[in-house]
Amino acid sequence: MLSDALKKTIRNTHQNIAEQLDGYRHRSSQNYLVAEIAKTLTGEYHKTQRICVIEAGTGTGKSLAYCxxxxxxxxAKKKKLVISTATVALQEQLINKELPFFSEHCGFNFKFDLVKGRQRYVCVHKLNAALDEETMQTSMIPTLSSPLSDMEQRCLRDLHSAYQGKRWQGDRDSWADTIPDKVWNLIACDKHACQRQMKSHHLCPFHLARQKMSQMDVLVINHALLLADLELGGGKILPEPDETFYVIDEAHHLPHITRDFSSAAATIKGTIDWLDKLLKFSGKMAATIVSQKAVGQNFKLNDAANDASKDLKAVRDILDAADFNFNQDDTFRFEHGLVPESLTVKAKDISDATLDVLRALNKMHDALTVDVSDGDVKAFLADPLLAESGLYINRLEQLNKLWYSYASKGEHTPHARWIKRLEYKHHHDHLLCDCPIEVGYYLKDKLWQECAGAVLCSATLSALGTFDHFAKESGLNNEPGVKFIKASSPFDYPAQATLHLPVTDTDPTDKGFSDFVAKALPKYLQTGQANLVLFASYWQMDHVVKQLRKSKLQILVQGEQSRDSLLTQHKKNIDTGKGSILFGTQSLSEGLDLPGKYLENLIITKIPFAVPTSPIEEAQAEFVQSKGGNPFLSITVPDAAKKLVQSCGRLLRKESDHGRITILDRRLVTKRYGKAMLDTLPPFKRQIDY
Structure with a gap:
């Protein structure tokens, strides 16, 4: 329960922060969020399931509310607070601005830090080893296929010098310049080679960061790291879930990131080739390990790897002889995720064999790690072997995940499964892919049922007026303890913005719609102001750009330069009084912050419907149809409604902002689903032409 002492702490903290914020005024929606979050996490609504889902409009101040x-x-409850975000921009805002300010003025003490994945840190031992002249000319790990260039060698020396001189802390993000991938892959920390029990790795930045983490009260992470911890069972990277309150900010990304994280893929011939290389490598590794048990594990590995290769060759022959109807993208999707019996049988054998290979290699890897710790094998001899075995372990885990899924029958969770045909100069191959269609069950089992409490928040979580779509995607539907909350924005929408739906003579589904947009756009552009035009596809944007540039119109186009330079030029144009026209696609409709004069005129060419062309989207639609549902109404429309809200959300970023939104898609008034979408948008002043 929410104690009087805790209520008093929250009230005092709120007052302290308010006094230090310039122009701060109390917002009823923010106060409401503060109270609801505290009540949820203290168990006032449900004793065990302490979870709330919050949609907070722009300007609500949700990050301050959850702090x-x-x-x-x-x-007060002696729990850790983990704040997970989807974007680097929000992480940086929390770590560099909001949490330092909060810490300085809140009136109580707490420690916070940014937690990154292992791959963001340098391994000092690898960095030192990479400086060897021989290593720089060849390769210590199989991912480096060619020698480092002069520029890459210079970068490596600069990194080493800066780390030794304590001018660099050893994480990739704090290096002022770009570190080439080839250099970073050579020196990055990895879970198999860089282990804390090995003396040569005690002072690696990653392990120092993890030691520091245990002293923190607040940890800022990204969704990928959260999922990596859950995959390991929870509490292996981050604090134990049952000792943690989670704030999942930008929560609308979580289902899709979980889906990507749960997918698996592997080639056939490519796998056969690297399994053959693994046999040679394991012999070299066994010869280095002191324990005689390594010999037995090497025999087991060889037998299992040979079995896997034999079965993979059989699959290769089956696929070469199969008469699959590949589409124009050289992709064939198995309907309803059902794999032919001939492949299912082999999948079971490959799954079993790869699991045996994985177990044997893990035991050899652990044995060599112990030998180094005991001083029986020199670290400079073991480290290249541990790095290489780590790569093979990662590949084997992915391989086993794929074939285990292909061997599964009668599963509760539907999967999308497909094959992509790969054509090379002298040979061809097949890439087999697998991805769960629904991941709500995974989040429910791994996170929601294990955590001490969770707050999920975003500006767009509902669709068409309900949370149903998000709740199902994220595994929170039909859960009695979950509280769904909508907090209204403090914006005076009717006074700040007008939503204009002009009469159009061409339907967005017509072939001539792109030509219509090119002809109609100049009428709605305000050349002396800041304009943003959002398109549903790159193709349509490029078509319109070519037409408009014939009339010498100056346009900044997404993709023609980096996002940062594009926005810098846009703001420069406005600051110098020139006006600016910025063209972009759906990816510019989220996370783009152009307050005040930097955006006053927003034009959306059409409702951002996704075209279900990917195997995953096709499988989702097929699954909904198999259950008697309508995939357009249950998936496509809710997704498009959320994207439309995000797109319109670009215009007003502050309570002082003003502007106009024009949408060139009459389906918002002619279709029943369109009217529902229109009612989902904020209450702008409407101008609907007839």
């Missing part, structure tokens, strides 16, 4: 409520509550 004011979740942080004091976590400290």
């Amino acid at each position: 004011l409520s979740a942080l004091p509550t976590a400290l």
Whole structure:
């Protein structure tokens, strides 16, 4: 329950922060969020399932709201607070701006830090080893296929010098310049080669960061790291879930990131080739290990790897002889995820064999690690072997995940499964892919049922007026303890913006719609102001750009330069009074912050419907149809409604902003689903022409 002492702490903290914020004024929606989060996490609504889902409109101040409520509550309950985001921009905002300010003025003490994945840190031992002249000319690990260039060698020396001189802390993101992937792959920390029990790795930045993490009260992470911890069972990278309150910010990304994280893929001939290389490598590794048990494990590995290769060759022959109807993208999807019996049988054998290979290699890897710790094998001899075996272990885990799924029958969770044909100069191959269609069950089992409490928040979580779509995607539907909350924005929408739906003589589904847009756009552009035009596809954007540039119109186009330089030029144009026209696609409709004069005129060419062309989207639609549903109404429309809200959300970023939104898609008033989408948008002043 929410104690009087905790209520007092939250009230005092709120007052302290308010006094230090310039122009701060109390917002009823923010106060509401603070109270609801605190009540949820203290169990006032449900004793065990302490979860709330919050849609907070732009300007609500949701990050301040969860700091004011979740942080004091976590400290009072002796829990860790983990804040997970989807974007680097929000992480940087929290770490560099909001949490330092909060810490300085809140009135109580807490420690916070940014937690990154292992791959973001340098391994000092690898960095030192990479400086060897021989290593720089060849390769210590199989991912480096060619020698480092002069520029890459210079970068490596600069990194080494900066780390030794304590001018660099050893994480990739804090290096001022770009570190080439080839250099970073050579020196990055990895879970198999860089282990804390080995003396040569005690001072690696990753392990120092993890030691520091245990002293923190608040950890800022990304969704990928959260999922990596859950995959390991929870509490292996981050604190134990049952000792943690989670704030999942930008929560609308979580289902899709989980789906990508749960997928698997592997080639056939490519796998056969690297399994053959593994046999040679394991012999070299066994010869280095002191324990005689390594010999037995090497025999097991060889037998299992040979079995896997034999079965993969049989699959290769089956696929070469199969008469699959590949589409124009050289992709064939198995309907309903059902794999032919001939492949299912082989999949079971390959799954079993790869699991045996994985177990044997893991035991050899662990044995060599112990030998180094005991001083029986020199670290400079073992480290290249441990790095290489780590790569093979990662590949084997992915391989086993794929074939285990292909061997599964009668599963509760539907999967998309497909084959992509790969054509090379002298040979061909097949890439087999697998991805679960629904991941709600995974999040429910691994996170929601294990955590001490969770707050999920975003500006767009509902669709068509309900949370149903998101709740199903994220595994929170039909859960009695979950509280769904909508917090209204403080914006005066009717006074700040007008939504204009002009009469159009061409339907967005017509072939001539792109020509219509090119002809109609100049009428709605304000050449002396800041304009943003959002398109549903790159093709349509490029078509319109070519037409408009014939009339010498100056346009900044997404893809023609980096996002940062594009926005810099756009703001420069506005600052110098020139006006600016910025063209972009759906990816510019989220996370783009152009307040005040930097965006006053927003034009959306059409409703951002996704075209179900990917195997995953096709499988989703097929699954919904098999259950008697309508995939357009249950998937496509809700997704498009959320994207349309995000697109319109680009215009007003502050309470002082003003502007106009024009949408050139009459389906918002002619179709029943369109009217539902229109009612989902904020209450702008409407101008609908007839």
